[in-house]
Amino acid sequence: PAFADSSQAEQVISLTFDHTLPAYREYHRDLLFHLKPGELEQPFFAAKLFEAVLEQGGPWDEKDRIVAGALDRLNDFLGYRPIAVLENGRKAEPYAHERFRPLPIFLRGAGVAHGKYHDLIERVLELFREMPPDLLAESHFDLNQLDELAVDLRAHDHVHPANKRTNYLFGEWDPHRIDLKGHYRRFVVRRVILDALLDWAAKQKRVDPDETLFDISAVLCGTILMASAISGYGPDCHDSSVTLTSLLPRVARQRDEFYSSLLQSVTGARAKRLARHAKQTRQPFGHVRQALNMFLAQYGAQQVQRRQLAYLFARMGYAEASLRQAAVIPCASARFECEVLCRVHSARRIVEQKQVAEAFRLLTEAEEYLHRGIDCGALVDPWNVLGFQGLFPLFISREDSVPDQRVEMLFHIMEALLDAYSRVLEEAAARGEKGLELAISQRYEGLAEFWDRFGTLTVHDLPRVAAREQLDSAEHVARALADWRAAGEAAGDILFWRGHVEQFQSAKAYAQVVSALLERHDRVAALGLLMQWLSEQETVGLEAGHMSFEDLLLWWMGQAVEEGSTSKDDPWPLVRRMFDYLEANAGELWSSPAYREGTIVEESAKSSDWPDEGHDMLDEEDDEEEDELFGAAYDNMVFKDSADDGQEGPTMDDGPRLEGDSEFEIVEKRLEPRLKFLRLLAQLWQMGATLAVEREVVATRDDSKESRAARTAQAESLRHWLEHSVRLQTDLARLIDDLWKGDIGESSGEHDANVEYDSQLQTKLYLVQTALATWLSCRSAQWCLACALSPEDQTVRSSAEEVRIIDMYRGIMQRNEAEVRRVLPGLLRSLQNKPLLYVPLEHGGEPKQILTARSMQMLVRFLLAHLPQLGLLRETWHLLRTARQMERASRPRGMAVTEFDRLFRIALRNTLECVVRASEDWKGGRFSDEDLIEIVGEIVELYLDQWLEHSGTMRLSSVEALKVEPVWDDTAKFVKTYGSDILNARILTLGNVRAILHSGVSKFLEYLEQNEDPLRPVKLLDDLRSGKIDREEAAEQLHLIYQVVVEKFDRFLEYNTTTTQSDYGEQFYSLLDFLRLETAYDRDAWNLLPVAVAHEVLARQGKPEAATIWEDVFAVKTEEMADTHLEGLESLQKKYGMKLLSISNHLQERFVKPLAVNHMLARIRPACEDADRGRSNSPSFLALQTGVEEYLKTTSGSGLDVPSWLKTLEDELNRVHESGDQPAPDAEPQLRLPTPTITLKDIRQQLKQWKEPPGNRKGKA
Structure with missing residues (x-):
């Protein structure tokens, strides 16, 4: 009978379900890892399995052949996946x-x-x-x-x-x-x-x-x-x-x-x-379409937040928690990124505990996950980096390409993996584990060969990750450090390092060795290598991934300054020598560049007037080995003749001639590293001045001959640095003026031309801003250096106002409360009429006016940050009041920028931190939270008056203009009438809109008129010609709308990607109406800022219970206001039939929710410290996780970007991981003054006299 022999069918069924289906699951264990059991067991999928197996034909006992063939037949879908075509014409293949x-x-x-x-x-x-x-x-x-x-x-x-x-x-x-x-x-x-x-x-x-x-x-x-x-x-x-x-x-x-x-x-x-x-x-069908859009937006937002948390937890050292976060809203890329990074961070952590073999095992696993991630498409194909230049083609047209952010993540993973391999190799070599060292080196070499074949170094504007170069550096460093340890790790062993320095052929090699030396506080040897590195900077560069020459030299200087305040050994001779070597080896970096006719040139004046006799601070025997190692660089670098033509410095023809639109981009590449070095120099001067003042305070007690000679030599150094800082300011001011006058031409008005014009404009603005910041750093350094010299010193030639500033700096740096009290009243009077506001460059501001205002801002910031540290809380409040008077007294024409909110935060935060820290000792350490809240509340109330006074005079955004009903009615009508032509997706790109605003909306209207398509008339142009609308009115309306688009571009992007209304420019007013509501909420939140600052201080200063009480009271007081905004939101959602998740989430915070982030921030540092100790069940981390999950229950965001609260957590983690010896990158110095002893009686007395002016108004400073 038919089908009597079913053996073939049984074999095929067994091959299909017992072998091919499990093999398919295993084959896609990475790509389809998220599928649950049974999800593939679907009728037609089974049919395709049978087809694939049957196509292989008998004999049916050849399982391996049949299964392999069936899998090859089954795997037939790739979807849209751009394939790179390489330079040799070879087309890359999918994995x-x-x-x-x-x-x-x-x-x-x-x-x-x-x-x-x-x-x-x-x-x-x-x-x-x-x-x-x-x-x-x-x-x-x-x-x-x-x-x-x-x-x-x-x-x-x-x-x-x-x-x-x-x-x-x-x-x-x-x-x-x-x-x-x-x-x-x-x-x-x-x-x-x-x-x-x-x-x-x-x-x-x-x-x-x-x-x-x-x-x-x-x-x-x-x-x-x-x-x-x-x-x-x-x-x-x-x-x-x-x-x-x-x-x-x-x-x-x-x-x-x-x-x-x-x-x-x-x-x-x-x-x-x-x-x-x-x-x-x-x-x-809007009820379904909107629900679908909201679902997708929320799904994406949750995935963005979960993967960001996964990265943060991985960096903190909590691998299991990281992987759990990545699995909440699963996607293959997040999983593999976390699998790799968790192992890399764990390896870095345990290698410090000398567990080299276990660290190596983790790195091999991380590398395997890297390859698996690429093979299944979870990580970007490295060939795409070269093939698409870091972009992702969205369509046939070349203009439809976007930056591929997966490339950035791949580079981050590779750099982290290579760095970790370098560290493990170094430790294995140092411990003399030859077999392990060989195994690590071989594995490292395989990874280097794998990476370098993709040719990523040929792609400009991407991070430089050179694996072979890093491997060679790592091997040289490992051998050198191993030999050094074998020789006993003698500090300052210059002779030893002279024998190894020729092996260092890259910035990475120098950075690794210097970092190792600084970890052991060997500043003499570290300084020698840093200066050798600087002398080779034209060959090897000064950037080494996450470590740079700048970072390491600041670390070096931070150690010197910090230990100078606690150690018996005087660090000044070594610090002075550092500056000598820095000047000798810096070459053109030591001076300010100039910009002439589109080219970077050197200023003719050179600054090498430093006498050689001054290099005898260390005795000659100690100097000899160092000078032998670095003598060549020291002798020749100041007047190095780079053209070898007998002239000092390069000639005009040596630099690239900048032509056309690319001029400022080329200038940026040459100018930025030089300005960065000058900012570094200014920071070092500030730190050196701090050390000099510290020494002066101590040395004045010693009037011996040696002490007087040391003070004379110190003054000589300070004088030289001061003169150079003044000279740099002159040269930088000229550079700023020339850059600002540099011409980028005009845009034709066409979209692509506008985008290119905007790119050039943003580069020019960035360069001018960078030069401005460098000038300010030099000005701050000048004040610091001047205050470290005697007031009678002839080098300190200053106006009466400058004298007050310098005296104030000196008083603060010497911790001389009496001197500060003496100088402050006169300084406040002299500041009252000084400008504190300025018009930014992009709105027509002038660099000179900006320098004047920002230098005053810099001074006020420094004083507000440090007066509370001297216990002068009342004086801090009065200084802030003076800043407010400065803003009122000198208002520039145009859209001025205020920094009062930053000044206010600095003043209130530092004041409250001082009070909270001091309260630990009140009443024998038994001062209650309730009593502390009472005092904090009094101070906040005093500050609140100033804040509300300021808040009422400033505008948060251009949207606030639309809160005026007649203005809103006119704008809404304008959008409904003309929006379809002028508010469409092609026009509303960020670069295009910025270019229109900068060139002028009237010019844009002229462009539209000149290029109008007769077959597609534009209603606005028709009505302008007929006189139905005034040209000036149309320009004003467009300017306001386009300004809102630029300021709220993140909200526009969400509107454009999640709503159907965005397809029609005439409905753009619906977004504007939502923005009006959000701005009203933001205004109320802005007015409540002092209360939020107080909560942050309580939470961050270890007062969680007090912070919770403060939070509860705050919630009650803002409840009605929050309800009103949410009612407005519901009304708008019904009116327009759309939702914007980011705005909805923002208003649902009800002013209170952001306070929860303060508690999270307070737990990051102790959680990291627990991870470093191997304490996996950290109470701080568990509390952080709980806080995060509570926060996520009622927040989602739009999914277009990482939300601000997570960025705040990341910023805090970055601060924790940074070396504590490095100063903040502000223009003004950040001093670490000891906590003042303020009694409860002192606080009550200051509160009683709070509004009385400081000092005697008739006194003179």
Whole structure:
């Protein structure tokens, strides 16, 4: 009888389910790691499994052959995945594990598969069959071409750049399933879309299931049509002239036609129901479409937040918690990034505990995860870096490319992995574990060969990650440090390092050795190597990844200054020698560059007037070895003749001639490192002056001959540095003026020309701002150096006002409270009429005015930060009041910038920190939280008066202009009338809008008139010509709208990506109305800032209970105000039928929620310290996790960027990981004054006399 012998069938069934299916799961353990058991066991997927197995043919006992062949047959889908074409014309290939089998849910001739998607897909196909043929044709969707409808089962990766391709998330025609006529045959939808729609339908308990099925089917049809329109019917559908921007309005029109026609086709109760929803949401099927958009936005936002938390926890040292976060909203990229980084950070941590073998094991695992991540597509293909220059092509047109942020992450992973290998290799060599050292070196070499073959070093504007170079450096460093340790790690062993210095051929090598020496506080040897590195800077550079020459020299100087205040050994001779060597080896870096006619040139004046006789601070015997090592560089670098033509410095012809639009970009590459070095020099001078003042305080007690000679030599050094700082300010002022006058030409007004113009403008502004910041650092250094010299010193030639400033600096740096009290009243009087406001460069400000105002700001910031540290709390408040008077007394014309909010925070924060720290000793350490809150509340109330006075006179953003109802009515009317032509997606790119604002809106209108298309008239231009609208009025309205777009671009991006209203420029006013509401909330939050600052101080200073009490009171007082804003939000959402998640989340914070972040911040440092000790069950980290989870319950964000609260946590973690010896990168010095002894009686007395002016107003300073 038929089928009597079923052995072949049994073998195929066994091969399919017992071997091929498990092999498929194992093959895709990385790409499809998130799938649960049973999710692949679907009818049509089983059919495709059988097909793949049967195609291999017998004999059926050859399992390996059959399974391998079946897998190769099954893995037939890649989707949209740009393939790089390399310089030699060779096309890169996708990796094996990127291809997989999508889940078939419809097959021609078989129908729709049974399963959870069955009913939905059946109804969708019915709708397609009933659809007008012309609508389907316009969308390039033909049911006759649909052989298969399948589901993309990969986990949705919200931050993948492909999601920026219009409608990519809704699906695509499979670009690799093409028939002989050039038509696509398989359409693939994303699982996240299907699941979101089914999830919404399941929640509609009060609606007939058949109705909800119809609704979600209609929306799925709409999304498929939109996706199909972008894919096209085949590879020849769209030519290179078509862009995503040009397709967008066409696709939006087709979408709206579909929904409108479908809405008109229904009758009866369904028609009434859908009409009611359309009225409520202001669009057909809006109740489902908006729900889908919100689901996707929330899903993406949660994924962004979870993966950011995963990175933070990995860096903190909590690997398990990191991986748990990455798995909450799973995607392959987050998983592999965390798998690698967790192991790298753990290896770095345990190698410090001498567990070298275990660290090496972790790094080999990390490397394996790196390769697996690339192979399955979770990490970017390294060939794409070279092939696409760090960009991701979204479409055929070249303009449709975006930066591929995955490249940045890959570079970060590689740099971290290479650094960790270097550290482990170094430790293995130092411990003499030869076998382990060899194994590490071989593995390291394999990684270097793997990476360098991708040629990433040839791509400009990307980080430089040179693996082979780093390996060579690591091996040289490992041998050198091993030899040094074998020799006993003698501090200051210059002779030893002279024998190894020739091996260091890269900045990374120098950085690794110097870092190791500084960890052991060997400043003599570290200084020698730093100066040798500087002398080689033209060859090896000064940047070494996360370590740079600047960072390490500041670390060196920080050690010297800090230990100078506690150690018996005088660090000054070595500090002075450091400056000598720095000047000798810096070459052109020592002086300010000049900018002439588009070229960087050298100033003719040289600063080498330092007498050689001054180098005898250390006795000659100690100097000899150091001078031998660095003598050549020291002897020749000051007047190094780089052109070898007998002239000092390069000639005009030596530098690149800058032409056309690229001028300032080329200037930036030459200018930025030089300005960075001068800022470093200024910081070092500030720190040196601090040390000099410290020595002067001590040395005045010793009047011996040696002490007097030392003071004379110190004054000589300070004098030389002071003169150079003044000279640099003169040269930098000239540089700033010349840069500002540099011409970048004018834009034609065309979009691409505007974007290029804006790029050049932003580069020019950045260069001028950088030069301004450098000048300010030198001015601050001048004040510090001057105060370290005697007031009678002739070098300190200053006006009476400058004398007061210098006296105040000197009093603070000497901790001389009496001197500060004496000088302060006169200084306050002299400051009252000084300018503190300025107009920024981008709004027409002048550099000279900015320098004047910002130098005053710098002075006030320094005083506000340090007066409380002397116990002068009342005086701090009066200084802040003077700053407010300065703003009122000198208001420049134009859009002035105020820094009062920063000054206010500095004053209040430092005052409250001083009080909280001092309260630890009050009443024998038993001062209650309630009593502390009472005093804090009194101080906050005093500050609140000033804050509200200031707040009422300033504007938070341009949106506040729209709060005036007549202005709002006019703007809304303008948008409704003219928005379709001038507020569309192509115009509203950031670079284009900024260029329009800078060139002038009137010029933009002229460009539109000159380039108007007769076939597509612009209503605004017609009405301008007819006189229906005044040109000045139109320009004012456009200027206001475009200014809002620039200031609120993050909100515009969310509006543009999550709402359908954004497809129509005439509906732009709906976004403006939401922004009006948010700005009103921001104004109230702004007025409450003093209360928020107080909470931050209580939480960060170890007073969590007091902070909680403060928080509870704050919540009660703001409850009604928060309710009002939320009612306004609900009203707007109903009015416009749309939601903006970021604004919704912001208002739902109710002013109180951001305070929870303060508690999290307070726990980061102790949690990191626990991790360093190996304490995995850290109470601080557990509390941090609890706080984070509570916070996430009621927040999501838009998913477009990492939310601000997580950025704040990251900033705090960065501060924890930075060396405590490095100063903050501000222009003004950051002094570490001892905590003043302030009694409770002192505080009460100051509060009693708080508003009395400090000192005697008739006294003179």
